[in-house]
Amino acid sequence: MIEPGKRVRGSRTGRPIMVLLDLLGQRWTLRVLWELRDGPVSFRALRAKCDDVSPTLLNARLKQLREGGIVELGDEGFRLSSQGAALAGHLNGLNRWAKGWAQGNSQPGD
Template identity: 30%
Template sequence: MAGRSYGQYCGVGTALELVGERWALLIVRDLLVGPRRYGDLKRGLERIPTNVLAARLKELQEGGVVRRVPLPTARSGIVYELTPFGRGLEDVILALGRWGFTAMGEPAEGDVVTSDSMTMAFRTSFVAEAAAGLPDTVYEAHVGDVVLALSVRGGALEVAPGPADRPDLVLTAGPGIRRVISGELSAPEALEHGTVHVLDGDPALLERFAATFHIDPGPAPVRRDDLAAS
């Protein structure tokens, strides 16, 4: 860790020394969903070289962010989980997700969606204040090959691998669901354009979904090419 010191007596600099290496925060993102075996992490981050994954896990352990623990069942084996110190990154990851949402654009060829990445995406876009004023609702969301159960009760969200038990609304969508979450498309427009399809339940509940999962995109990034064209 000392070899990557920025030489700055600063909390930001210290944080970057701990989790600023490539892939480190995506490992933390997946571990925020729950403990994972090494193979689970590799499957969820399919482009990470095995030697880099091993190196990042070692560094995160040395920094007190991640620890290795025995599986909490009769099965033998080891899983990686966040320490209490590491779990303190949750608000940081959610804030980064909201900030990066504006710059996402359309997916590039080969971009993947995983159960863990979508779990954190829904946690990132969840608006607790809006949900608290709405009836409890269970959604089953199909995004690509990922199926998640989104249980919204008492203004709190619980996300679990699907299918959901007695969902109020079952919906399927591709990456275009981002346009609903951003408010770029209203619920009726999303249905009309085929961005979202309702497989079961009352389509009117999609408006409740859009109010519950929302990110104000805020100002778009200004890139050098944009400035040159202006």
């Protein structure tokens, strides 16, 4: 289980930022979060949005994200928890920065 305070790759201390970066750095984690940003999605639809990632891998990522309190499973499918929605807000900021960077005109703090 991934949670702040526990050791992860690259951190013996389990600092929250290191635990988060370890989780986000795992294959497909960011993509799953990105695809859930607009609301609940069934497993099948989420898998399709993620370019038909293997169901085993998708299940593993969803399990980790659920254990971390970032994703929930409701009647309508998988969705971001309140913590996950807050994280998605930060990812939107990174997306804006990345678009500027790609255009060659981003400045520190954009």
